[in-house]
Amino acid sequence: VAAPARRGRALTAAVVVAALVLFAVGGGAGFALTRALAGASLLPPPSAGAPSLPAITDEAPARVTTASAATANGEQGAEFTIEVGADWTSFLEQRANRGLAPSTVVHLVAPTGGYEVSVQRFADYYPRHSVEDYLSLVRSRWPKGQYFGEATDVTDPLDPAAPEPPVQFSYRTVEKATELGRAADAGGRDLRRSRYSRVLPRGADLWVVEVVFPTEQEEMGRSRLFDTIAGTFAVVG
Structure with a gap:
């Protein structure tokens, strides 16, 4: 008599388990169906991270931009031209430099903020200072561990009669x-930049044309931004 009762309890348990399985499968299927009908991916959403970098193309329209890196109104020899994107914006900075004369910097920035060209002019730089003095100034601005990958190379002169040869200078x-105000636990990432410049003596002045872009895009940034833009720089007058 006891055997049928045990079989009855076992059958009831099996029915309950089967019902739970069907409920789980049905619930999962319903969830999947709901997301599919809504056009959403069935995979979990990706975790928040750094935004994707804008593509660097050589198809963007360029425009000849004329600006002045004068330290005083009406100063001669401070105007220049350079070709950047037609939608880039600019602003002016007067910069104090430890151990060197003050300089004027014209910043040209892409709409995304990811790329920048700066044209810096040190008036009456020679004969008191040298290109090496400028390189030392750049190094001193960055704390240890945040400046690396320095390299120098030859480049075309802006002024064949300049006091010393020009230098192509790069670092990261x-x-x-x-x-930068971004908490590491909130998806913030360190900002890594590659900086390529031409350090160009001209008469008594020193000009520096620098192009900055994300290190993740260094190869393309050098060829499509630095090589293209820096070569269009010219001093007016």
Whole structure:
């Protein structure tokens, strides 16, 4: 008599388990169907991370931009032209430099903020200073561990009669996420930049044309931004 009762309890348990399985499968299928009908992916959403970098193309329209890196109104020899994107914006900075004369910097920035060209002019730089003095100034601006990959190379002169030869100068920097106001635990990432410049003596002045782009895009940034843009720089007058 006891055997049928045990079989009855076992059958009831099996029915309950089967019902739970069907409920789970049905619920999962319903969830999947709902997301499919809504056009959503069945995979979990990706975790928040750094935004994708804008593509560097050589098809963007360029425009000849004329600007002045004068330290005083009406100063001669401070105007220049350079070709950048037609939609780039510009702003002017007067910069104090430890151990060197003050300089004027014209910043030209892409709409995304990811790429920048700066034209810096040190008036009456020679004969008191040298290209090496400028390179030392750049190195001193970055804390240890945030400046690396320095390299120098030859480049075409802006002024064949200049006091010393020009230099192509490149280096990489890293700015910590916390220093940029982005918490590391909130998806913030360190900002890594590659900086290529031409350091160009001209008469008594020193000009520096620098192009900055994400290190992740260094190869393309050098060929499509630096090589293209820096070569269009010219001093007017």
